[in-house]
Amino acid sequence: MIRLNQLTKTYGNKHKQTTALQNLDLTITQGEIFGIIGHSGAGKSTLLRSINLLERPTSGEVWFGDTNITALSEKELQHVRRKMGMIFQHFNLLSSATVYDNIAFPLRLVRTPKEEIEQKVSNLLKLVGLEEHRNKYPAQLSGGQKQRVGIARALANDPQVLLCDEATSALDPQTTNSILRLLLDINKQLGITIVLITHEMHVIQTICDRVAVIHDGNIVEQGPVTEVFLKPEHRVTREFIREENENAELLDAIIESLPTNDHAQVVKINFLGTSTYEPILSVIVQTTGVSFAILQGTIATMKDTPYGQLIVRFEGSQEALERTYRMIESQVHELEVIR
Numbered sequence: 001m002i003r004l005n006q007l008t009k010t011y012g013n014k015h016k017q018t019t020a021l022q023n024l025d026l027t028i029t030q031g032e033i034f035g036i037i038g039h040s041g042a043g044k045s046t047l048l049r050s051i052n053l054l055e056r057p058t059s060g061e062v063w064f065g066d067t068n069i070t071a072l073s074e075k076e077l078q079h080v081r082r083k084m085g086m087i088f089q090h091f092n093l094l095s096s097a098t099v100y101d102n103i104a105f106p107l108r109l110v111r112t113p114k115e116e117i118e119q120k121v122s123n124l125l126k127l128v129g130l131e132e133h134r135n136k137y138p139a140q141l142s143g144g145q146k147q148r149v150g151i152a153r154a155l156a157n158d159p160q161v162l163l164c165d166e167a168t169s170a171l172d173p174q175t176t177n178s179i180l181r182l183l184l185d186i187n188k189q190l191g192i193t194i195v196l197i198t199h200e201m202h203v204i205q206t207i208c209d210r211v212a213v214i215h216d217g218n219i220v221e222q223g224p225v226t227e228v229f230l231k232p233e234h235r236v237t238r239e240f241i242r243e244e245n246e247n248a249e250l251l252d253a254i255i256e257s258l259p260t261n262d263h264a265q266v267v268k269i270n271f272l273g274t275s276t277y278e279p280i281l282s283v284i285v286q287t288t289g290v291s292f293a294i295l296q297g298t299i300a301t302m303k304d305t306p307y308g309q310l311i312v313r314f315e316g317s318q319e320a321l322e323r324t325y326r327m328i329e330s331q332v333h334e335l336e337v338i339r
């Protein structure tokens with residue numbers, strides 16, 4: 001649905017230049033929630049703003065469906081841009097307009113009849129749960145409510161795509177989750193493709209189907225969230241995942257301090273899907289006779305898929321350990337001996 005082809009964006013003049021994107025290729029499929037994660041300065045905003053050409057690439061093409069929109073005139077582009085709603089980290093609402101008028105704004109711009117505006121804005125207020133707040137001004141709303149207005153406004157012209165520029169970065173964790181749930185509902189109910197940029201793996205893990213990791217203006221890794229999360233290939237991806245684990249350093253220190261030899265090993269086990277909830281370890285060790293201590297355990301979901309990770313120290317004969325690993329491997333997503 002969206003295809004970026006060899007996209008390069010260079011800022012500056014002939015004396016000083018910054019290359020924000022370099023020969024970047026990316027394809028986003030209709031109906032998916034696609035996340036782009038990267039550190040500050042990696043090129044996320046430039047990439048997102050290139051999709052609707054708020055940022056014009058220095059070279060390369062942006063395709064929307066069958067149209068190379070980089071080849072369109074500014075007037076033709078306005079028409080295409082209406083099919084792409086956008087929401088922002090700091091909401092960008094009109095402070096002197098009510099909630100109702102903020103949402104009605106893009107409809108008035110395209111001269112929508114008054115009754116239709118009333119109907120549409122009422123439906124949107126209902127969708128984002130702000131019916132009681134229609135006559136309030138942005139200053140009277142919480143951050144989460146402001147973002148709901150931003151979302152309603154972005155949906156006013158029935159877009160096919162919603163571009164989200166760090167939409168939850170200014171919100172507390174609980175409000176972040178409620179906005180993410182709303183985005184998920186919008187994707188499911190309205191079938192709108194969502195492209196979001198973030199620097200938080202949590203956001204990707206909660207709602208995205210696929211993820212691309214951007215670093216120094218290029219995509220260094222991409223794929224379904226479960227694959228990238230469970231088998232990160234690139235250093236930057238591993239760093240993002242590690243940042244999610246508040247106790248990563250403590251765990252490293254514990255593992256480091258434990259004596260390990262052929263009879264005692266530390267193993268990482270990843271569970272995915274329903275196996276996450278099953279007593280696999282306790283059943284298997286009864287057969288193989290090894291003992292174990294759990295050093296760390298995590299349970300979460302990746303979008304709708306349950307996911308768990310255990311860091312376990314096993315003790316037993318080499319033969320018993322290997323037999324244990326083989327039996328566990330046949331029932332879980334993967335097992336890795338880490339020390």
Ligand SMILES: Nc1ncnc2c1ncn2[C@@H]1O[C@H](COP(=O)(O)OP(=O)(O)OP(=O)(O)O)[C@@H](O)[C@H]1O
Binds near residue numbers: 011042044
């Ligand atoms: N208008 C501009 N003029 C000059 N350089 C720019 C401009 N916009 C971005 N840059 C530079 O391009 C690079 C990528 O910036 P971009 O804002 O796309 O990164 P980002 O990943 O979104 O960062 P952040 O998370 O901090 O917003 C950075 O080195 C930045 O300094």
